[in-house]
Amino acid sequence: MPADAQRPDPDREAAAAALAALEAAVRQRRGELAAWGTGGDDLALRLAELARREFVQEPRPVSPRRGLGRVIVFVRRAVYHLFFKWHARAVLQQQNEFNQAASALLAELAAGERETRREVERLRARLTELEERPGAGPGARA
Numbered sequence: 001m002p003a004d005a006q007r008p009d010p011d012r013e014a015a016a017a018a019l020a021a022l023e024a025a026v027r028q029r030r031g032e033l034a035a036w037g038t039g040g041d042d043l044a045l046r047l048a049e050l051a052r053r054e055f056v057q058e059p060r061p062v063s064p065r066r067g068l069g070r071v072i073v074f075v076r077r078a079v080y081h082l083f084f085k086w087h088a089r090a091v092l093q094q095q096n097e098f099n100q101a102a103s104a105l106l107a108e109l110a111a112g113e114r115e116t117r118r119e120v121e122r123l124r125a126r127l128t129e130l131e132e133r134p135g136a137g138p139g140a141r142a
Contacts, residue, residue: 043110050106054099056092058085 061076063069
């Protein structure tokens with residue numbers, strides 16, 4: 001067996017660590033969706049997705065090139081830090097605040113809509129009950 005085959009490959013180790021982190025994130029996301037989704041409520045799943053996407057983050061530069069990639073990423077980070085960060089942070093903060101307000105409003109509207117559905121069902125049941133009483137037909141007065 002060659003000596004190279006016994007040495008750990010740093011790229012493989014990094015990929016394995018990234019894959020493990022991704023699997024953990026997927027498990028966590030499934031758990032969150034299971035906690036939100038009660039009784040197949042599609043609206044709750046959509047609200048959970050909205051809450052997950054509420055925050056916009058600063059861009060993280062990447063490059064697929066092996067050798068030159070590190071230099072490209074360093075230059076992108078330097079340019080971003082020197083010329084764009086001061087502007088981007090204010091914009092990101094405003095966008096995040098808007099997203100939070102919109103998300104809270106939508107959650108409140110969804111809760112109101114659920115309450116309205118329950119009230120309509122209650123009133124429908126009450127109307128059915130009143131119509132089924134003897135002598136309480138459509139033309140009868142109480």
